[in-house]
Amino acid sequence: MKSGKINVKTENIFPIIKKFLYSDHDIFLRELISNAVDATQKLTHLVKSGVVPIELGDITIEVVVNKNDKTLRVIDKGIGMTEDEVVKYINQIAFSSAEEFLEKYKGTDAANIIGHFGLGFYSAFMVSKEVEIITKSYVAEESAVRWVCDGSPQYKMERHDKTERGTEIILHISDEDEQFLDEQKIIALLNKYCRFLPVAIRCGNEKYWETPEGEEKSVELERPRIINNTNPLWKQTPSGLTQEDYLKFYRELYPMSFEEPLFQIHLNVDYPFNLTGVLYFPKVKNQLEMQKNKVQLYCNQVFITDQLEGIIPEFMQLLHGVIDSPDIPLNVSRSYLQSDAAVKKISTHITKKVADKLEEMFKNNREDFEQKWDDIKVFIQYGAVTDEKFYDRAKSFYLLKNIDNKYFTFDEYKTHVEALQKDKEDTLIYLYAADVDAQHVYINAAKERGYDVLCFDGFLDTHFINMLEQKLEKTRFTRVDADIIDKLIAKEEVQVSKLSEEETKQLQEIFNNSVEKEKFMVKIESLSETDLPILLTRNEFMRRYQDMEKLSGQKSFYSSFDHYTLVVNGNHELANKLLHETDTEKQTTLTKQLVDLAMLSQNLLTGEKLSEFVKRSVGLL
Numbered sequence: 009m010k011s012g013k014i015n016v017k018t019e020n021i022f023p024i025i026k027k028f029l030y031s032d033h034d035i036f037l038r039e040l041i042s043n044a045v046d047a048t049q050k051l052t053h054l055v056k057s058g059v060v061p062i063e064l065g066d067i068t069i070e071v072v073v074n075k076n077d078k079t080l081r082v083i084d085k086g087i088g089m090t091e092d093e094v095v096k097y098i099n100q101i102a103f104s105s106a107e108e109f110l111e112k113y114k115g116t117d118a119a120n121i122i123g124h125f126g127l128g129f130y131s132a133f134m135v136s137k138e139v140e141i142i143t144k145s146y147v148a149e150e151s152a153v154r155w156v157c158d159g160s161p162q163y164k165m166e167r168h169d170k171t172e173r174g175t176e177i178i179l180h181i182s183d184e185d186e187q188f189l190d191e192q193k194i195i196a197l198l199n200k201y202c203r204f205l206p207v208a209i210r211c212g213n214e215k216y217w218e219t220p221e222g223e224e225k226s227v228e229l230e231r232p233r234i235i236n237n238t239n240p241l242w243k244q245t246p247s248g249l250t251q252e253d254y255l256k257f258y259r260e261l262y263p264m265s266f267e268e269p270l271f272q273i274h275l276n277v278d279y280p281f282n283l284t285g286v287l288y289f290p291k292v293k294n295q296l297e298m299q300k301n302k303v304q305l306y307c308n309q310v311f312i313t314d315q316l317e318g319i320i321p322e323f324m325q326l327l328h329g330v331i332d333s334p335d336i337p338l339n340v341s342r343s344y345l346q347s348d349a350a351v352k353k354i355s356t357h358i359t360k361k362v363a364d365k366l367e368e369m370f371k372n373n374r375e376d377f378e379q380k381w382d383d384i385k386v387f388i389q390y391g392a393v394t395d396e397k398f399y400d401r402a403k404s405f406y407l408l409k410n411i412d413n414k415y416f417t418f419d420e421y422k423t424h425v426e427a428l429q430k431d432k433e434d435t436l437i438y439l440y441a442a443d444v445d446a447q448h449v450y451i452n453a454a455k456e457r458g459y460d461v462l463c464f465d466g467f468l469d470t471h472f473i474n475m476l477e478q479k480l481e482k483t484r485f486t487r488v489d490a491d492i493i494d495k496l497i498a499k500e501e502v503q504v505s506k507l508s509e510e511e512t513k514q515l516q517e518i519f520n521n522s523v524e525k526e527k528f529m530v531k532i533e534s535l536s537e538t539d540l541p542i543l544l545t546r547n548e549f550m551r552r553y554q555d556m557e558k559l560s561g562q563k564s565f566y567s568s569f570d571h572y573t574l575v576v577n578g579n580h581e582l583a584n585k586l587l588h589e590t591d592t593e594k595q596t597t598l599t600k601q602l603v604d605l606a607m608l609s610q611n612l613l614t615g616e617k618l619s620e621f622v623k624r625s626v627g628l629l
Contacts, residue, residue: 506578
């Protein structure tokens with residue numbers, strides 16, 4: 009037997025590991041399995057290249073949980089280690105000083121340290137009071153070795169009678185970490201970190217039912233439980249895959265998802281960096297469906313994280329799927345990832361590939377693209393608002409939809425509106441509705457005058473409109489209920505007022521007495537006799553500002569500033585009747601009824617005021 013001291017420059021390396029890795033200590037299993045996979049793949053390469061003339065046989069990695077002796081074993085049949093290799097790879101931790109280590113990684117979490125200094129194996133000590141290694145090299149004449157360490161810098165190493173090649177790591181689980189002696193917990197971790205590793209991983213057995221040939225009844229049987237899919241779809245050649253293959257893999261990734269994706273993008277790049285993956289477009293219609301952390305990052309099929317801030321643009325996090333790249337630096341802080349040149353290139357490339365796919369769909373089958381538009385609009389808006397380069401690409405295929413469900417590109421709609429508003433004014437007015445049903449009266453008024461109305465009913469629309477007004481020259485977006493239509497779009501012909509100046513003042517006074525003056529401003533306008541007698545409008549700027557505040561969750565002075573303009577049509581027959589009504593009580597009742605009708609049309613009449621309106625309506629009837 010040999011004994012010795014692990015070659016480190018400090019006596020307290022293990023307390024350091026425990027302290028810095030504790031916050032995410034279940035990651036130890038990922039590291040041990042990854043090492044086992046590496047050992048297996050090294051041997052596989054040597055055998056398949058003819059360097060080592062041996063039979064591979066069964067190379068399944070086994071994970072064995074034993075509650076009785078409180079151990080967790082990771083067993084591979086890979087390349088194994090000689091005594092010299094154990095000394096080299098296990099006993100020597102390669103960093104210059106503990107001080108440098110502490111300074112560089114101060115305050116980081118588990119995933120940020122493991123592996124960066126060859127500490128992957130040592131993550132086992134986060135959950136173990138003692139760790140054993142029993143290993144036998146593939147080289148037949150080399151003896152097996154047993155190495156054991158209790159979490160101090162002291163270790164023992166001796167020969168062992170193991171005859172099969174490979175390595176067995178035995179973790180004697182500490183009392184405070186006995187959760188890792190629960191097989192279901194271990195299976196869950198294997199599913200999280202190792203479900204797509206390229207070497208089969210077994211953990212216990214699973215039961216299944218089978219009907220023997222010639223028998224009527226099924227019998228319960230057991231078979232080894234294989235955790236992982238060793239050849240995931242993103243590693244396969246796209247040309248050999250069908251749409252059903254992609255849908256099947258999507259269900260494998262998201263078994264609890266009840267809705268299928270709209271389409272997908274298969275990433276397959278080998279220059280100037282390596283990148284594979286599949287990104288799925290889910291239906292994203294509203295804020296509730298903006299679920300992030302659905303894209304998973306892998307490195308050589310090892311799960312790294314689904315927290316991809318800084319790795320892909322924020323709007324890309326609305327997608328689902330997998331990105332796999334060996335060029336993304338592992339086990340370093342996300343702040344480092346954000347500044348890493350390789351990560352920036354990969355992020356830019358993914359954005360380009362997504363834009364390419366959307367543009368290709370638009371050009372190749374516009375009808376199909378239009379059918380999918382409502383489900384992908386939020387994604388494209390989010391990208392355009394937050395990423396200047398993505399907007400530059402998206403402006404060629406972004407679609408504006410009007411209330412008649414017709415779709416236009418920016419250029420197409422500009423031509424369309426120029427024809428409708430020619431000779432009106434220099435700036436084109438893009439009218440839009442946020443709620444087609446609630447704003448039906450205003451939409452009708454616009455359409456009766458030959459104008460078009462866009463449909464902007466999404467929760468990101470206010471931000472998007474603000475951006476477009478900066479991008480599109482001589483263009484202003486105005487909601488149809490921001491003012492009377494003749495004020496929204498200047499007309500050459502002007503309606504002549506039927507009221508004298510004195511009658512106008514009198515009518516204004518009648519309505520002023522029936523509204524809350526701090527909330528409503530009364531304006532008498534000369535509209536067509538066929539227009540409604542009364543309308544409520546709301547300032548475009550104020551309403552937009554409030555909409556953005558609601559979305560951001562921030563409040564300011566404008567948040568509680570609810571102010572409306574009550575537009576009275578002085579040319580309507582009812583205006584004339586109110587002016588000449590001699591019964592003051594009846595005049596007041598009719599005025600209140602008109603004001604409440606206007607409020608009702610904007611969903612502003614609630615509670616006691618609504619009850620009063622209903623009671624008054626019955627009385628008038």
